[in-house]
């Protein structure tokens with residue numbers, strides 16, 4: 001079940017990429033509906049992926065017809081981000097491939113071309129400002145920790161100076177008193193009404 | 201004794217006349233249709249999506265296939281199959297209940313999936329298709345609502361092409377005692393309460409809980425499939441047997 005959850009997450013990520021990089025659709029149009037199975041040796045897991053022309057579908061323990069099967073360690077697989085490595089890795093015996101080579105190449109190709117603007121992507125969920133901020137903050141995380149102390153100090157100092165020094169103007173005070181009197185009268189009228197209603 | 205067995209059937213824990221069950225089931229699903237999807241997510245904590253994924257992975261559905269998503273309701277499986285079969289295939293969303301079909305049709309239309317999907321009102325016991333015409337049939341969380349399950353299985357067998365397969369996704373029996381206690385408490389106390397709060401309908405959700413308990417266990421259902429003619433039948437338990445996925449082939 002955990003594996004199914006993980007493949008569901010992988011599928012979600014791939015489909016997010018698809019929505020961010022519409023060019024992926026064109027790159028995969030030739031291998032639509034073909035099933036690529038990737039065996040990750042270190043995890044002893046095989047993940048099958050197919051592109052339907054609409055979206056990606058990813059499955060674990062897929063036992064149906066497969067068009068291309070590749071098997072390698074996670075290290076080797078991560079080198080596939082560079083498509084020119086594929087044939088070298090096969091020759092060196094680091095990667096086994098059975099079936100349609102073009103399918104593996106097509107997938108390798110799209111990952112090499114990916115250049116995702118994560119701030120743009122995040123903004124869909126949390127809005128532009130926070131997304132920019134989040135990405136910035138992640139980048140500057142270390143720096144910020146150092147700065148935080150200083151920032152806190154100036155902020156509190158500013159607070160005390162600007163906010164607490166404010167005095168109430170006499171006119172404001174008079175207005176406030178008038179409002180209170182009015183409110184008192186309203187309340188009295190209301191009280192009377194309620195008493196009448198209750199007495200009925 | 202035999203007489204009375206044939207004239208009555210279960211409706212949850214109640215016993216009702218055989219001819220009444222279908223319309224009582226219909227009432228349940230008419231009343232839950234609008235809130236069905238949100239309740240599904242709530243009731244199963246979203247896990248029903250994982251169960252369905254597993255069914256799709258085992259379905260062998262491919263480009264060009266004709267697929268029947270029987271008792272398909274609001275069309276979760278149909279949405280995936282529609283993409284897998286592509287323009288050259290077709291998917292039929294079949295359900296006895298037009299309220300569920302309507303909710304399904306609206307949802308799939310909103311997802312932009314239309315061209316290869318048909319919506320047909322049908323009873324699983326008498327499927328309106330010629331012999332040997334369907335590649336894959338799925339019935340997810342539907343079989344337990346069917347009055348005559350044997351007739352339904354025979355009907356599915358008849359319309360499958362040789363080489364075709366049936367997948368049954370259904371609540372089943374868990375073998376863990378602890379899990380089964382938690383599950384009982386959940387389904388007879390929490391479930392109807394959630395049903396009341398979200399869909400204002402605790403009775404329908406009580407029926408769902410009861411009908412799950414009345415459904416045949418894994419081995420029994422496997423036997424029923426074999427009696428109907430299916431071969432190479434097997435099942436896999438999910439979430440400790442709370443749900444089982446049965447599969448059988450026609451050759």
Ligand SMILES: C[S@@+](CC[C@H](N)C(=O)[O-])C[C@H]1O[C@@H](n2cnc3c(N)ncnc32)[C@H](O)[C@@H]1O
Nearest residue numbers: 229271272273295296297300323324340342345
């Ligand atoms: C719990 S829903 C499942 C819907 C969908 N397959 C899912 O997994 O979300 C059960 C469905 O079975 C349908 N149903 C009940 N009895 C049926 C029958 N005899 N023939 C066809 N469909 C039936 C109901 O109308 C309902 O839509």
